[in-house]
Amino acid sequence: MSQSNNIPLGIILMIATTFVFAVQDGLSRHLASEYNVLMVVMIRYWFFAAFVIAIARRKAGGIRAAAQTSQPLLQTVRGLLLAAEICVMVISFTILGLVESHAVFTCYPLLVAALSGPVLGESVGWRRWAAIGVGFIGVLIILQPGMKVFDPAAIIPLLAAAMFAIYGLLTRFVARKDSSATSFFWTGVTGSVAMTAAGIxxxxxxxxxxxxxxGCLCITGVTGHWLLIRCYEVAEASAVQPFAYLQLVFAGIIGVSVFGEDIETNVAIGAGLIVAAGLFTFWRERLQRRTG
Structure with missing residues (x-):
């Protein structure tokens, strides 16, 4: 079945997705400052697992069809990696706040582009390598190594970005054999099992x-994933993905207005460079697909 390509609707859905995920991050920041991070993420994953199981039951073949894969090890690693990444990012929220955490984390598409060559064998030209370099200059501007006493905590969101980039590459790799429904099912179930074992x-x-x-955190998590699924169902990923950067804007607004965070000049400049570099890599990828 061919995918529809309603780009205006896809853009609206992506903007809604980024807003919901930003609210989710704000709720996570609050709860993780009061309770253990592993417990918070565990409860969130219980609802996530219930969501993916409910979706699988509605599809043809049910849960058995959704769970069927020829690469269970890779699917398990994906699920574990995403669960660990969420824990690391929530820890970053409590230590650095939403603004600085998201400013650094925004570099993950550049990490995907940089690693797609050696991991997936994709071609990465000099223009995209230049964009990746500009993006990492943005990261250095945010982290300011050598400008003052370096805070090792600033590495936490960078670690989360690296983990999420590897998760994204593994998702691309398993998609060569498994459907998105299968990958989604394994993500929710394996993550829920792992977080229960760790968080209980x-x-x-x-x-x-x-x-x-x-309860609001769990609802926003389910809603955000549902909106993202709908977004990719109605429009090409390359057309709507640049709007995912709005999560940085929404998270920044929540961080400043709700948690009293400040947006430092270096963070704003660095995040601007990262976003510009990321948008360029998306544009180059879309251009190559059209001419390829």
Whole structure:
């Protein structure tokens, strides 16, 4: 079945997705500052797993069809990697805040572009390598190594970006044999099992208001994933992906208005370079697909 390509609708859905995910990050920041990160992510994953199982049951063949794969090890590694990345990023929110964490994390598409050659055998020309270099100059501007006493905590969102980039590359790799429904199913289920095994030991009683916040976190997680699925169903990924950078804007607004964070000049300049470089790599990729 051919995919529709309603780009205006896809853009609207991507903007909605980035807003919902930014709200999710704000909720995660609040809960993780009060409770153990592993417990917070564990409960979030319970709802995520229930969501992917519900979707699988509605598809032809049900759960058995969704779970069927010839590469279970890679699918498991993907799920574990994403769960670990979420934990690292939530820790970053509590230490550095939403603004600086997202400013650094935004470099992950550049990491994907840089690693797609050696990992997937894709061609990366000099123009995209130049864009990757500009993006990492942006990262250095944000981190400011050597300008003052370097805070090792600034490496945390960079680690999360690297983990998410590898997760993205593995997702591309397994897509050569498995459907997106299968990958989505394995992501939710393996992550839920892993987080339960890790997080159940750190259970803490939560207050009534925080259970409401947790419920909102779970709802935003499910809603965000549903919007993202719909977005990629109605439009080409290359057309809507640049709008994913709006999550940085929304997260910045929440960080400043809700948590009283500041946007330092170096963070704004560095994030601008990263976004510009990322948009260029998306444009080059789309151009190559058209001429290829």
């Amino acid at each position: 030991w750190f259970w803490q009683p939560m207050t009534g208001p925080d259970w409401i916040v947790m």
